[in-house]
Amino acid sequence: xxxxxxxxxxxxxDVVIETGVRHQLDKWITKPYSSVLIVTDRNVSEHYLxxxxxxxxxxxxxxxxxxxSGEASKSMGKYQELLDRCIETSLDRQSLIIALGGGxxxxxxxFVASTYLRGIDFIQMxxxxxxxxxxxxxxxAVNHVQGKNLIGSFYSxxxxxxxxxxxxxxxxxxxxxxxxxxxxxxxxxxxxxxxELLGRSITSLEDNQLIGDLEKGIRVKxxxxxxxxxxxxxxxxxxxxxxxxxxxxxxxxxxxxxxxxAVSIGLLFALQLSETRVNASGLPIKxxxxxxxxxxxxxxxxxxxxxxxxxxxxxxxxxxxxxxxHFVLLNEIGKACVVPIQDDVLxxxxxxxQTEVVNV
Amino acid sequence: xxxxxxxxxxxxxDVVIETGVRHQLDKWITKPYSSVLIVTDRNVSEHYLxxxxxxxxxxxxxxxxxxxSGEASKSMGKYQELLDRCIETSLDRQSLIIALGGGxxxxxxxFVASTYLRGIDFIQMxxxxxxxxxxxxxxxAVNHVQGKNLIGSFYSxxxxxxxxxxxxxxxxxxxxxxxxxxxxxxxxxxxxxxxELLGRSITSLEDNQLIGDLEKGIRVKxxxxxxxxxxxxxxxxxxxxxxxxxxxxxxxxxxxxxxxxAVSIGLLFALQLSETRVNASGLPIKxxxxxxxxxxxxxxxxxxxxxxxxxxxxxxxxxxxxxxxHFVLLNEIGKACVVPIQDDVLxxxxxxxQTEVVNV
Numbered sequence: 001x002x003x004x005x006x007x008x009x010x011x012x013x014d015v016v017i018e019t020g021v022r023h024q025l026d027k028w029i030t031k032p033y034s035s036v037l038i039v040t041d042r043n044v045s046e047h048y049l050x051x052x053x054x055x056x057x058x059x060x061x062x063x064x065x066x067x068x069s070g071e072a073s074k075s076m077g078k079y080q081e082l083l084d085r086c087i088e089t090s091l092d093r094q095s096l097i098i099a100l101g102g103g104x105x106x107x108x109x110x111f112v113a114s115t116y117l118r119g120i121d122f123i124q125m126x127x128x129x130x131x132x133x134x135x136x137x138x139x140x141a142v143n144h145v146q147g148k149n150l151i152g153s154f155y156s157x158x159x160x161x162x163x164x165x166x167x168x169x170x171x172x173x174x175x176x177x178x179x180x181x182x183x184x185x186x187x188x189x190x191x192x193x194x195x196e197l198l199g200r201s202i203t204s205l206e207d208n209q210l211i212g213d214l215e216k217g218i219r220v221k222x223x224x225x226x227x228x229x230x231x232x233x234x235x236x237x238x239x240x241x242x243x244x245x246x247x248x249x250x251x252x253x254x255x256x257x258x259x260x261x262a263v264s265i266g267l268l269f270a271l272q273l274s275e276t277r278v279n280a281s282g283l284p285i286k287x288x289x290x291x292x293x294x295x296x297x298x299x300x301x302x303x304x305x306x307x308x309x310x311x312x313x314x315x316x317x318x319x320x321x322x323x324x325x326h327f328v329l330l331n332e333i334g335k336a337c338v339v340p341i342q343d344d345v346l347x348x349x350x351x352x353x354q355t356e357v358v359n360v
Numbered sequence: 361x362x363x364x365x366x367x368x369x370x371x372x373x374d375v376v377i378e379t380g381v382r383h384q385l386d387k388w389i390t391k392p393y394s395s396v397l398i399v400t401d402r403n404v405s406e407h408y409l410x411x412x413x414x415x416x417x418x419x420x421x422x423x424x425x426x427x428x429s430g431e432a433s434k435s436m437g438k439y440q441e442l443l444d445r446c447i448e449t450s451l452d453r454q455s456l457i458i459a460l461g462g463g464x465x466x467x468x469x470x471f472v473a474s475t476y477l478r479g480i481d482f483i484q485m486x487x488x489x490x491x492x493x494x495x496x497x498x499x500x501a502v503n504h505v506q507g508k509n510l511i512g513s514f515y516s517x518x519x520x521x522x523x524x525x526x527x528x529x530x531x532x533x534x535x536x537x538x539x540x541x542x543x544x545x546x547x548x549x550x551x552x553x554x555x556e557l558l559g560r561s562i563t564s565l566e567d568n569q570l571i572g573d574l575e576k577g578i579r580v581k582x583x584x585x586x587x588x589x590x591x592x593x594x595x596x597x598x599x600x601x602x603x604x605x606x607x608x609x610x611x612x613x614x615x616x617x618x619x620x621x622a623v624s625i626g627l628l629f630a631l632q633l634s635e636t637r638v639n640a641s642g643l644p645i646k647x648x649x650x651x652x653x654x655x656x657x658x659x660x661x662x663x664x665x666x667x668x669x670x671x672x673x674x675x676x677x678x679x680x681x682x683x684x685x686h687f688v689l690l691n692e693i694g695k696a697c698v699v700p701i702q703d704d705v706l707x708x709x710x711x712x713x714q715t716e717v718v719n720v
Contacts, residue, residue, distance in 0.1 A: 118509075150447060151475050153479065153513065
């Protein structure tokens with residue numbers, strides 16, 4: 001079991017990582033709520049909704065709301081449907097929303113909670129490894145047809161309850177996706193932990209390894225976000241690996257590759273750039289490529305993409321300033337910086353990435 | 361000219377009350393914004409939009425968005441249309457939204473600003489006296505078909521710029537509406553100011569009187585909200601007069617009577633109840649009724665309504681606890697309290713209100 005306290009601008013909250021939490025919600029949720037709405041998706045509901053309902057019914061009146069699985073549900077339409085459901089079930093200011101699912105459910109249900117009656121309590125129950133990242137930091141949102149996360153709020157949960165049993169049903173590609181962000185958090189913080197991770201096989205993780213990795217990842221995210229909730233400064237470091245990752249996702253078409261898998265490739269590119277652009281030395285590039293290969297990361301997916309097309313995608317990144325792409329790089333493991341990179345340099349580096357680094 | 365500093369949970373902001381502010385926005389808005397979206401309604405736009413555009417164009421790229429006048433525009437539909445407009449005009453995190461209008465525009469545009477890109481700056485430019493109340497306190501929202509203000513946020517503007525020239529085109533009923541809330545603020549705070557107000561004719565106010573009344577009203581609102589932004593305790597006092605007012609508005613049909621006029625009648629009932637239920641003495645009931653009559657307040661509108669019907673409306677008030685209506689009353693001017701009132705007592709008091717007090 002692991003329990004962390006996170007500080008947000010408005011309040012402090014606990015993250016509990018434990019086996020079987022979903023069966024003991026009456027123990028973990030200590031505030032009395034007049035009623036509860038559990039928001040989840042159809043995939044997750046098949047496995048875990050009944051457990052959560054049974055456990056919550058011991059302490060409150062329970063309602064449920066299901067949305068289809070997948071990023072398409074993070075929409076204004078589903079946002080409105082859920083608000084209607086809040087009203088239909090007469091949620092009041094003493095009610096609670098539980099977001100049971102991955103990042104999509106957390107973002108969607110969190111945005112509903114942040115605006116229903118000008119904000120009611122919500123609890124995150126993440127069911128993916130990837131969601132260790134999104135469940136901390138207070139960003140909630142829905143997508144607009146013109147772009148991801150364009151409508152949202154900064155609104156933190158009152159608790160994050162992580163039942164690691166719910167991670168045992170994840171397909172391998174979701175394990176890889178989650179460990180993409182875990183790797184990022186290790187590279188931003190701690191070379192000893194990174195070395196440990198590079199020894200792991202993600203399909204044979206023990207409970208204590210998984211709990212430890214989630215806890216360390218959340219600590220890294222939390223320590224940065226506590227200092228810079230509104231992304232004025234160092235929160236930008238959390239974009240390590242994401243500039244290329246977003247370009248890959250967009251260029252391949254959303255859903256063709258998981259977010260965390262794209263991030264894992266973006267991290268490798270950031271390591272390469274760190275060596276050539278800020279003269280970092282001693283980065284474990286080779287070990288990291290080998291780890292990716294051993295764990296089935298789709299390294300080759302970058303090969304089919306044109307450097308010019310990737311560059312064009314990177315230019316519309318939120319971190320682009322005055323038409324110049326800004327990259328988060330590493331001076332060393334645990335020490336990030338933001339560096340502008342010129343277009344021609346980027347094209348050359350992308351070409352080298354495809355021909356040399358990825359083929360190590 | 362008057363300038364107040366208001367403290368909110370997230371930041372401090374200034375309220376400027378001045379003649380002709382709309383012509384000098386380049387002077388008052390000191391932060392550089394990449395672009396500006398001015399949100400207003402068709403009525404206000406005819407009088408003042410061009411002035412605001414001309415003045416803002418000196419310092420930024422200016423876009424506009426018009427919605428129809430009236431409460432019906434405070435809807436999810438208009439909220440979405442405005443978000444689309446934000447995206448269409450490429451507002452970014454360094455952009456500004458200006459809410460030019462009364463309370464409806466402030467609530468609607470403020471909610472858009474609070475959720476676009478997880479929150480961008482917005483400035484309130486109130487064009488009604490009533491909006492002195494809503495422009496301070498950080499409540500923004502839209503209505504749902506099932507109820508008013510059900511979807512919203514707590515989100516404060518970065519500035520409130522009150523151009524009192526824009527109040528000079530208000531119809532008399534809007535002057536009365538605004539002074540309903542001004543009276544409430546006086547009753548909650550200051551008997552000397554209340555006495556002054558009772559001597560005023562609202563159709564012949566001098567600039568310095570109007571500026572002074574707005575400033576005092578905003579100070580009362582701000583001092584309460586600064587202590588209790590989320591309405592856990594004393595912010596409830598701001599509901600003085602509102603329990604009956606909401607019932608009157610609902611019973612007559614929204615729009616049949618202005619909000620502030622309904623509040624003015626609710627205040628009179630609260631004064632009566634304060635005498636009988638908390639033994640307040642020395643309340644200026646007679647002077648207040650005379651002031652209302654002299655200024656054309658629609659006192660008689662209460663006469664057509666059934667006490668039983670009003671009671672039923674009051675039972676669904678947000679302040680009702682365990683089916684018992686709770687009233688904000690006055691021990692004396694400047695000293696409020698919250699008191700539960702039994703149904704039969706309320707019916708008797710409503711009957712007496714209709715037959716005796718209103719007919720003084």
